[in-house]
Amino acid sequence: xxxxxxxxxxxxxxxxxxxxRLTYWxxxxxxxxxxxxxxxxxxxLAAMVLVAIVGPFLTPGxxxxxxxxxxxxxxxxxxxxxxxxxxxxxxxxxxxxRGIGISLRLAVSVALISTVVGMVFGGLAGYIGGWVDSLxxxxxxxxxxxxxxxxxxAAIAIFGSSFYTVMFTLIFTGWVGTARLFRASVLQIRSNxxxxxxxxxxxxxxxxxxxxxxxxxxPPIIVSIAFAISGxxxxxxxxxFLGIGFIEPxxxxxxxxxxxxxxxxxxxxxxxxxASILIxxxxxxxxxxxxxxxxxxxxxxxxx
Amino acid sequence: MPTGDVLLSVRDLRTYFHTDxxxxxxxxxxxxxxxxxxxxxxxxxxxxxxxxxxxSVLGLIPVPPGRIETxxxxxxxxxxxxxxxxxxxxxxxxxxxxIFQDPMSSLNPVYTIGNQIEEMIRTxxxxxxxxxxxxxxxxxxxxxxxxxxxxxxxxxxxxxxxMRQRAMIAMALACEPQLLICDEPTTALDVTVQAQVLEVIxxxxxxxxxxxxxxxxxxxxVAGLTDRVMVMYGGQVxxxxxxxxxYYKARMPYTWGLLKSIPRVDQxxxxxxxxxxxxxxxxxxxxxxxxxxxxCTYAIPACSxxxxxxVPVGGAGESHEARxxxxxxxxxxxxxxxxxxxxADSGAAQ
Amino acid sequence: MNAxxxxxxxxxxxxxxxxxxxxxxxxxxxxxxxxxxKAVDDVSFSVMRGETxxxxxxxxxxxxxxxxxxxxxxxxxxxxxxxxGNDITHLEGEDVRKLRADMQxxxxxxxxxxxxRMTVRQIIAEPMIVQGVPKDQANARVDDLLVTCGLAVxxxxxxxxxxxxxxxxxxxxxxxxxxxxxxxxxxxxxxxxDVSIQAQIVNLLEDLQKEMDLTYVFIAHDLSVVAHISDRIxxxxxxxxxxxxxxxxxxxxxSHPYTKxxxxxxxxxxxxxxxxxxxxxxxxxxxxxxPANPPSGCRxxxxxxxxxxxxxxxxxxxxxxxxxxxxxxxxxxx
Numbered sequence: 001x002x003x004x005x006x007x008x009x010x011x012x013x014x015x016x017x018x019x020x021r022l023t024y025w026x027x028x029x030x031x032x033x034x035x036x037x038x039x040x041x042x043x044x045l046a047a048m049v050l051v052a053i054v055g056p057f058l059t060p061g062x063x064x065x066x067x068x069x070x071x072x073x074x075x076x077x078x079x080x081x082x083x084x085x086x087x088x089x090x091x092x093x094x095x096x097x098r099g100i101g102i103s104l105r106l107a108v109s110v111a112l113i114s115t116v117v118g119m120v121f122g123g124l125a126g127y128i129g130g131w132v133d134s135l136x137x138x139x140x141x142x143x144x145x146x147x148x149x150x151x152x153x154a155a156i157a158i159f160g161s162s163f164y165t166v167m168f169t170l171i172f173t174g175w176v177g178t179a180r181l182f183r184a185s186v187l188q189i190r191s192n193x194x195x196x197x198x199x200x201x202x203x204x205x206x207x208x209x210x211x212x213x214x215x216x217x218x219p220p221i222i223v224s225i226a227f228a229i230s231g232x233x234x235x236x237x238x239x240x241f242l243g244i245g246f247i248e249p250x251x252x253x254x255x256x257x258x259x260x261x262x263x264x265x266x267x268x269x270x271x272x273x274x275a276s277i278l279i280x281x282x283x284x285x286x287x288x289x290x291x292x293x294x295x296x297x298x299x300x301x302x303x304x
Numbered sequence: 305m306p307t308g309d310v311l312l313s314v315r316d317l318r319t320y321f322h323t324d325x326x327x328x329x330x331x332x333x334x335x336x337x338x339x340x341x342x343x344x345x346x347x348x349x350x351x352x353x354x355x356x357x358x359x360s361v362l363g364l365i366p367v368p369p370g371r372i373e374t375x376x377x378x379x380x381x382x383x384x385x386x387x388x389x390x391x392x393x394x395x396x397x398x399x400x401x402x403i404f405q406d407p408m409s410s411l412n413p414v415y416t417i418g419n420q421i422e423e424m425i426r427t428x429x430x431x432x433x434x435x436x437x438x439x440x441x442x443x444x445x446x447x448x449x450x451x452x453x454x455x456x457x458x459x460x461x462x463x464x465x466x467m468r469q470r471a472m473i474a475m476a477l478a479c480e481p482q483l484l485i486c487d488e489p490t491t492a493l494d495v496t497v498q499a500q501v502l503e504v505i506x507x508x509x510x511x512x513x514x515x516x517x518x519x520x521x522x523x524x525x526v527a528g529l530t531d532r533v534m535v536m537y538g539g540q541v542x543x544x545x546x547x548x549x550x551y552y553k554a555r556m557p558y559t560w561g562l563l564k565s566i567p568r569v570d571q572x573x574x575x576x577x578x579x580x581x582x583x584x585x586x587x588x589x590x591x592x593x594x595x596x597x598x599x600c601t602y603a604i605p606a607c608s609x610x611x612x613x614x615v616p617v618g619g620a621g622e623s624h625e626a627r628x629x630x631x632x633x634x635x636x637x638x639x640x641x642x643x644x645x646x647x648a649d650s651g652a653a654q
Numbered sequence: 655m656n657a658x659x660x661x662x663x664x665x666x667x668x669x670x671x672x673x674x675x676x677x678x679x680x681x682x683x684x685x686x687x688x689x690x691x692k693a694v695d696d697v698s699f700s701v702m703r704g705e706t707x708x709x710x711x712x713x714x715x716x717x718x719x720x721x722x723x724x725x726x727x728x729x730x731x732x733x734x735x736x737x738x739g740n741d742i743t744h745l746e747g748e749d750v751r752k753l754r755a756d757m758q759x760x761x762x763x764x765x766x767x768x769x770x771r772m773t774v775r776q777i778i779a780e781p782m783i784v785q786g787v788p789k790d791q792a793n794a795r796v797d798d799l800l801v802t803c804g805l806a807v808x809x810x811x812x813x814x815x816x817x818x819x820x821x822x823x824x825x826x827x828x829x830x831x832x833x834x835x836x837x838x839x840x841x842x843x844x845x846x847x848d849v850s851i852q853a854q855i856v857n858l859l860e861d862l863q864k865e866m867d868l869t870y871v872f873i874a875h876d877l878s879v880v881a882h883i884s885d886r887i888x889x890x891x892x893x894x895x896x897x898x899x900x901x902x903x904x905x906x907x908x909s910h911p912y913t914k915x916x917x918x919x920x921x922x923x924x925x926x927x928x929x930x931x932x933x934x935x936x937x938x939x940x941x942x943x944x945p946a947n948p949p950s951g952c953r954x955x956x957x958x959x960x961x962x963x964x965x966x967x968x969x970x971x972x973x974x975x976x977x978x979x980x981x982x983x984x985x986x987x988x
Binding site: 024192193194196197198199200201202203204207211212215216 | 725727750751752753754755758759761762763766767768769770771772780781784785813826829832833
């Protein structure tokens with residue numbers, strides 16, 4: 001059923017042929033890598049991850065045993081290793097690289113799970129609306145208004161301290177941020193004509209959610225995952241610092257910082273080293289998150 | 305023929321935007337005059353550069369990525385492009401005022417209308433608060449807002465769309481500027497509200513003796529309100545004439561195309577529309593030669609060789625100019641659209 | 655309301671009877687309903703096969719809502735909708751999905767109506783996929799539709815942002831045509847386009863109508879375009895139809911004061927005529943009342959120069975007065 005073409009819409013001087021032929025994701029990648037800070041963050045993170053993975057193999061040793069070698073000076077760069085030893089004679093270098101691993105593993109799993117949970121609830125609230133939205137939004141507000149430290153204390157009191165308690169608590173307090181963000185995203189997308197157009201063609205809700213809503217709502221979620229990771233690293237450290245997360249002998253960064261408080265006078269490096277690593281980790285992810293946010297922002301397409 | 309003195313004289317204005325995709329020549333060599341008390345219309349479609357021209361006059365172009373590359377904007381003898389920010393601010397609002405398409409985004413939602421008008425007045429004139437308040441109430445009355453004494457203390461969201469646009473006009477005219485620039489003032493409004501607002505603009509500007517620079521894409525609005533019209537395409541002025549000459553005796557194929565492509569409510573089912581093929585050019589890579597040539601039914605090879613000059617047509621002297629190399633050809637102007645009542649006795653030769 | 659004399663009594667393709675849509679106004683934590691926005695209030699009209707019915711009115715008159723009610727994108731409060739003679743008012747689920755193949759819509763905003771993450775081909779193919787058309791068949795038809803609507807087959811693999819407004823609108827039209835519908839609602843299809851492009855799309859729509867025997871409901875506030883393309887017109891104000899008839903009847907001999915005001919307000923691209931018209935122009939006073947609180951009796955009375963106590967007391971019905979040519983809802987029609 002072909003007809004004669006009506007008034008050939010020659011693309012006015014082949015504009016379209018030569019216009020940016022980049023797909024959305026290609027454009028995003030280009031803009032991300034042009035952002036110096038973002039690339040620095042990426043390199044910083046890569047270095048950390050490399051150390052955490054390869055470290056234990058390159059420099060085998062153990063972080064737990066407290067060797068009280070009286071004449072080994074408790075400072076940076078002694079015979080035991082690069083970072084020296086701590087007050088119990090444990091090798092600080094090994095503790096640190098284990099600490100990085102713990103922080104990252106925890107933070108990434110927390111971030112991913114809480115993002116998925118947040119997307120499910122936020123998506124339902126945003127797309128269905130009505131009483132579903134009211135209910136979910138009230139729950140979000142309730143959780144949001146309680147300081148997460150209190151929730152952590154309650155969790156430890158009930159379940160005792162362990163990797164999984166910390167993880168559960170962080171997920172429980174973390175999903176609400178993503179949910180609010182995703183709900184707002186879904187609401188905004190829902191108001192677009194192309195959603196109505198999809199309904200007008202007879203598409204069912206699951207199809208609309210998967211093909212239309214999700215691909216368009218994804219960019220802010222990617223940014224929020226990055227910030228969720230850095231947030232989780234910090235939250236976990238705060239929990240550990242307050243004594244409601246990991247405890248000895250787990251070499252979580254927060255635990256090490258906590259211990260170092262009492263040892264600060266004679267052994268300041270016990271504080272500086274894990275604290276610097278924490279800052280380094282968090283900062284690198286924040287740089288990446290910022291870079292992602294700028295790269296994904298549709299308003300900044302094609303603007304220098 | 306405009307009788308007043310020349311208030312605004314723009315010469316060879318070029319405003320370019322430096323973006324990722326290259327240099328966008330939004331305004332590329334525009335010159336025009338505005339005389340005291342007259343209404344000059346600038347007509348064009350998206351990408352023609354009409355809004356950028358207006359924003360350039362008042363120095364409202366965001367400086368990176370935009371830049372006024374060359375040109376002169378003479379306001380009563382002073383080149384606005386050489387003025388400092390402070391001097392420019394004195395002129396903005398005080399002598400040249402501007403109203404925009406969307407009143408909601410130009411009005412601050414957290415201040416009352418009265419506050420905003422008073423602030424405008426007191427920035428440019430030495431007046432006590434009481435006097436400024438009285439003036440703002442007067443202005444609201446001038447633009448036809450009922451009960452101005454009460455409404456002066458209302459917030460923007462308490463006004464309807466048409467009222468807000470009137471409030472904007474009141475604010476713009478509060479300091480009795482000599483030139484009012486209106487950038488698509490009624491595009492977002494319903495047609496009956498548009499009629500109200502246009503009436504307000506025309507009457508209040510006349511009452512204050514202000515000249516109007518009206519920027520729009522609506523050829524109907526232009527026909528009713530303006531004395532002279534300038535048609536812009538691809539960042540350039542392609543035709544300039546008194547309003548009746550432009551409609552009844554247009555000489556540039558783009559103007560013909562525009563006139564032939566719009567349906568008229570008084571010509572029911574008046575045959576098929578004649579659209580202009582293609583689409584407006586991307587100003588990051590304008591076509592070679594005449595910007596309109598790729599879409600022009602009458603284009604000849606010479607059209608894409610070089611950009612034609614804006615030349616006077618017929619015996620009209622400077623008052624009717626067109627940018628087309630074929631304008632002098634015998635019989636070329638027979639291609640212009642025919643109006644039922646445009647007769648040859650329209651006191652033409654002007 | 656019915657086709658003028660001379661057209662035989664073929665059943666209308668679409669018939670809307672007493673359609674009503676009220677939106678509840680809710681306040682408070684528990685969302686109590688404190689009022690109603692009477693967006694569409696007892697609207698009736700019919701559309702014959704092959705014609706273009708123009709629905710005009712200004713913002714808030716309910717014309718877009720009416721379209722969505724007929725398309726069943728929204729549930730109506732009361733009233734009936736007949737399509738091809740069948741009562742579709744209470745259809746649900748699978749039946750509605752099948753109906754969608756026959757009734758389509760083209761939206762106003764070429765930038766928001768296409769999913770930025772889908773290629774043009776995917777966008778046009780989607781309606782067919784949803785209706786169960788096999789993929790290769792759908793793809794072949796996408797090629798046809800692209801060419802029919804004035805684009806090229808290569809454009810299928812591009813994304814919406816690579817096109818201009820007019821081209822995107824062509825994609826929107828192609829999408830609407832995908833399942834060979836009988837009836838297409840056009841919701842301000844050219845308002846967001848440049849003037850020189852509007853004419854291209856209007857011509858395209860007219861050509862397609864002839865070639866594919868389509869029926870259009872053309873919704874717009876731009877009277878000039880409506881006047882050009884429509885066969886019959888319905889004028890809406892604040893949720894009601896105030897006047898309806900053929901194009902000639904309504905535009906050349908408007909009876910309702912609102913229609914007269916509307917026509918008088920449209921600026922003509924003709925300086926001499928426009929200046930004459932300006933002298934007699936009817937400039938309505940006041941604002942459009944809120945649909946949550948419409949005036950009693952005749953809704954237009956707050957801005958009407960003829961309004962009397964009768965107008966406040968009694969709502970005028972849409973009837974053809976004695977000696978008149980078409981229905982109008984006014985106590986004092988011209």
